[in-house]
Amino acid sequence: MSADCIFCKIISGAIPCKKIYEDDEVIAFHDIKPMAKVHFLIVPKLHVETLKDCDTSHQQLLGKMLLLAPKLAAEQGLKGFKTLINTGKEGGQEVFHIHIHVFGGGKTDA
């Protein structure tokens, strides 16, 4: 838990979200600014800033997050989808709590 992290605040319930999945290690919710008709984020409850900060101790958690992508995408009605992990400021990351983007269903009009 990091006090000034927006995803930690979502995990704690301090900030609301449109949640689609939760267990003891992972939460998934719709992106607030969707870039596709379906766009959700798979987020570990553990505060890890970026993929660069992961090591073998995170292997099980990362594998679990990745395997949730097809399961949750299917539940959202997607037959196929894209995944994205932005890493570091130079990699387009804006929220420094690791997350997997899942997109599908075509682009939004926005």
Ligand code: 5GP
């Ligand atoms: P990044 O650029 O770090 O990979 O992506 C961060 C994503 O988090 C962005 O797509 C952004 O729209 C989303 N996001 C930022 N703040 C919030 C929030 O408060 N709630 C939700 N649901 N998504 C957020």
Ligand code: ZN
């Ligand atoms: Zn966090």
